[in-house]
Amino acid sequence: MRSELEQIELIDQYLSGKMSAEQVEAFEAQMAQDPALKSMVKDQQLLIQTVSRQALMAEINAVASLGGAATATGWGLTQWLITVISVATLSVGALLIYNYSTSEEDQILIEESQEELVLNEEEVLPLIDSAELISFQMDTEEGDEEVVEVNDGPDKQDEQLKVKLQLETNDQNTQNNNLLVKNDVVVNDQLETKQTSAKKLIKKSDANLKATYPGGRLALEKFVKKELKYPRTPYDKGIQGTVKVTFIVTADGKITELSSNCFILKDREGRPLSTSKMMANKKSQNFFEENAERIFRISQPWEPATDSEGNPVLTLQTWYVNYDINGKSSVYPPLEDEGTDNPCKLEAKDWEKVEVRIMNVKDLPKNFVLKGENIIEARSIKDVEDLSTDQYREICQDAAKNHCCVVYLDVNHFWSKDESQLYYNYGYIKN
Amino acid sequence: MTDQEIISAIRKGKREKAIKELYKEYPKIKANILSSGGDDEIAREIFHDSLILLIEKVNKSDFELTAKLSTFLYGINRFLWKNELRKRRRNPELEWKDTLILSADDVGYNEEKEEQMKVLAKVLNQVTDKCKKIFEMFYFKKESMTDIAQKLGFTSVNSAKTQKYKCMERAIKLAKESNHHTT
Numbered sequence: 001m002r003s004e005l006e007q008i009e010l011i012d013q014y015l016s017g018k019m020s021a022e023q024v025e026a027f028e029a030q031m032a033q034d035p036a037l038k039s040m041v042k043d044q045q046l047l048i049q050t051v052s053r054q055a056l057m058a059e060i061n062a063v064a065s066l067g068g069a070a071t072a073t074g075w076g077l078t079q080w081l082i083t084v085i086s087v088a089t090l091s092v093g094a095l096l097i098y099n100y101s102t103s104e105e106d107q108i109l110i111e112e113s114q115e116e117l118v119l120n121e122e123e124v125l126p127l128i129d130s131a132e133l134i135s136f137q138m139d140t141e142e143g144d145e146e147v148v149e150v151n152d153g154p155d156k157q158d159e160q161l162k163v164k165l166q167l168e169t170n171d172q173n174t175q176n177n178n179l180l181v182k183n184d185v186v187v188n189d190q191l192e193t194k195q196t197s198a199k200k201l202i203k204k205s206d207a208n209l210k211a212t213y214p215g216g217r218l219a220l221e222k223f224v225k226k227e228l229k230y231p232r233t234p235y236d237k238g239i240q241g242t243v244k245v246t247f248i249v250t251a252d253g254k255i256t257e258l259s260s261n262c263f264i265l266k267d268r269e270g271r272p273l274s275t276s277k278m279m280a281n282k283k284s285q286n287f288f289e290e291n292a293e294r295i296f297r298i299s300q301p302w303e304p305a306t307d308s309e310g311n312p313v314l315t316l317q318t319w320y321v322n323y324d325i326n327g328k329s330s331v332y333p334p335l336e337d338e339g340t341d342n343p344c345k346l347e348a349k350d351w352e353k354v355e356v357r358i359m360n361v362k363d364l365p366k367n368f369v370l371k372g373e374n375i376i377e378a379r380s381i382k383d384v385e386d387l388s389t390d391q392y393r394e395i396c397q398d399a400a401k402n403h404c405c406v407v408y409l410d411v412n413h414f415w416s417k418d419e420s421q422l423y424y425n426y427g428y429i430k431n
Numbered sequence: 432m433t434d435q436e437i438i439s440a441i442r443k444g445k446r447e448k449a450i451k452e453l454y455k456e457y458p459k460i461k462a463n464i465l466s467s468g469g470d471d472e473i474a475r476e477i478f479h480d481s482l483i484l485l486i487e488k489v490n491k492s493d494f495e496l497t498a499k500l501s502t503f504l505y506g507i508n509r510f511l512w513k514n515e516l517r518k519r520r521r522n523p524e525l526e527w528k529d530t531l532i533l534s535a536d537d538v539g540y541n542e543e544k545e546e547q548m549k550v551l552a553k554v555l556n557q558v559t560d561k562c563k564k565i566f567e568m569f570y571f572k573k574e575s576m577t578d579i580a581q582k583l584g585f586t587s588v589n590s591a592k593t594q595k596y597k598c599m600e601r602a603i604k605l606a607k608e609s610n611h612h613t614t
Contacts (some may be wrong), residue, residue, distance in 0.1 A: 005596040017492075043603045046544070048570045050551040051563075053483055055571040056446070060479050063450040 007037075011044050211249035211302045211315050224331045227295055230323055231287035238268040239284045242322045243292035251312040253301035260289045268325060292321035295331070434500040441489045444573075453482060456501050460508045469512065477515065481507040484538050498531060506531035507538045514540070547610075554605045562598035569595065 013019050014027050031038045213220035234241065242264045248257040265273045265281055265288075273281065296319070304312035322330045432440070432452045440449040457478050464474040484507050488494055496503070510533045535541065555563060564583060568574045574582075580591035 004600070005593065008596050008599050009592070040603075043606065044599065046547055047551055047554075047599070047602055047606070048566075049487075050548045050555060051566040052571045053487075053548070054552065054555065055567050056483050056486060057479065059446055060450055060482050063447060063454060064475070064479070 007040070008044070011041050014041065015045055015048065211253070211305045211317050213302055214300060220331065223299065224295060227298065228321070228329055228331070229291065230325070230329065231284070231291050233287050234265075234281070234284035234323070235325065237281065237284060238325060239273070239281055240266040240268070240270065240323050240325050241285065241288045242266075242320055243288050244318065244320050245292050245296055246316060246318050247296055248314060249302045249304050249317055250314045251304050253304050253312075255296055255299060255302060258293045258297055260293050288321075288323055291323075295321065434496060437500055438489050438494075438496065441486055446486065449486075450482060453485070453500075453504060456504055460505065464508070464512050467512070468516070473515065477508055477511045481511055484511075484540060488539055502531055506533040509533070510535070510538050510540065547606075550609050551602075551606055554602050554609065557605055558598055558602050561594070562602070565591070565595050565598060566602075 010027070014024065019027065031041060213223070243260045245258065245260045247255050247259070249255060265278055265285060267273060278285070302317075305315040307313045318333065320332050322332070324330065432448070437449045437452055440446070460478055460481075461471070461474040464477060465471075469477075481504060485500075485504055498506075509531075514535075531537075555566075561583065565579060568579045568582070569576065576588050576591055576595070579585075580588045583591065585591040585594070
């Protein structure tokens with residue numbers, strides 16, 4: 001690692017022009033000999049440029065919003081540059097959040113299972129209870145714009161309360177697969193007894209994990225009607241889709257850690273695309289993904305969920321954005337029965353379970369064993385501090401050979417001064 | 432501000448002032464884009480992208496101003512808008528007054544590179560906040576590792592450097608992975 005560290009420093013010096021003429025010459029000669037070094041330099045240079053662009057774009061946007069030179073709506077395609085302020089997710093499909101350092105009983109959780117690109121050709125178009133839907137008319141305009149605007153619908157303020165209630169009772173089972181245990185490993189396999197113990201844990205930790213859009217579901221509906229735009233590329237190709245968006249609502253209502261980790265693309269008739277077609281339409285998928293995330297990104301702060309004592313807590317929220325080419329696009333939370341209705345859900349049989357574990361670094365055993373029915377993994381961790389996240393992932397990949405496991409480490413805390421707070425979690429998927 | 436003042440402000444890192452000044456050109460550019468089929472959103476997007484390209488260009492040591500800065504800025508916008516129209520499979524004649532006809536090379540635009548940077552932008556979403564902070568402070572704000580270590584509460588400069596290394600390693604690895612997925 002030492003030498004790699006030096007190499008990165010050397011590349012930094014080279015790229016920033018801090019080398020002397022002789023050093024540059026020597027370095028370039030070395031690059032000519034060493035393609036790996038050359039590609040490293042290129043990667044690093046591009047990354048630095050991207051970092052600078054993002055920072056620059058933030059400055060430009062700051063000026064733009066100050067000067068009133070631009071309206072607040074629509075970041076469009078530059079979105080990828082602008083919206084990088086949110087926090088890290090360690091893996092595209094997985095995030096780990098926590099609220100720690102409270103009493104033993106407090107379990108605050110969150111692990112979002114990794115569901116990347118679930119392609120299931122046989123998957124039936126989801127049947128969604130219309131009451132659960134936010135549907136609206138879409139005006140297709142002339143098709144000249146990158147996005148197709150959506151018309152506003154009539155207000156229905158009087159129904160607001162009702163809808164809000166409905167919203168709140170819904171979807172407690174988002175984290176069915178995910179639970180969190182502090183200082184303790186819970187082996188939660190498919191046996192019923194163990195499942196009950198898992199449910200107990202969720203109850204105990206206060207399962208009120210529902211944050212709401214201010215004004216409730218109807219207000220959200222209004223907002224979505226106004227802001228959701230059908231991306232032009234898939235629109236032209238007659239592609240429909242559903243995106244699962246997850247995000248954290250912090251205790252003060254901010255939306256962060258947005259990620260969309262599940263997609264289904266459908267043709268005009270609503271039939272899921274085949275795997276190869278999915279691949280061919282990656283761009284459409286990206287458009288949907290960015291577009292869906294944007295809705296929540298530009299949303300005003302939400303009302304955070306509250307724990308049993310009424311204190312606002314940070315929660316993971318999941319919503320689906322369904323793009324309907326006939327103007328019935330909608331946003332809806334996970335349904336009660338996720339197993340069949342959820343278009344993005346993995347088939348239950350594909351999942352063994354997902355588990356989260358939090359541990360105090362001091363308690364980390366020298367040899368830690370990932371326990372579980374199908375998990376075979378034992379590996380010595382001599383020095384936790386020397387272990388990079390990537391190494392954790394490698395451990396996981398090793399284990400994957402014997403039925404996958406996923407280990408994620410919250411690097412923020414790993415690297416924090418207070419090393420007593422090391423969090424890691426693992427989940428495993430059958431095959 | 433004169434062109435030279437704008438340029439030296441950018442080079443000294445006083446970008447805000449320079450951006451404000453350059454923003455004065457926006458209404459005219461926007462009007463041009465709107466008149467050839469664009470909307471507010473795309474106009475703004477293209478203008479912001481053009482500012483980035485301009486600032487990158489100005490920051491290069493070999494940058495030489497051969498025309499008025501505003502003319503150059505128009506040229507970049509014209510190029511980007513034309514490029515966008517091409518993507519939309521439309522190719523109207525663009526009649527922009529007082530502008531330069533610039534090539535991709537002139538404006539420092541490379542389609543392949545832009546694509547790669549999109550991937551990297553996503554990657555940067557996946558590294559930790561701390562990593563992003565370090566990157567930004569070190570590479571964009573050009574702060575020293577000593578300052579960074581202090582501001583971010585590292586116990587030593589070396590541990591900050593080690594973290595920077597880990598961040599870089601991780602980011603590049605993630606980029607490789609996502610390239611692998613998309614190709």
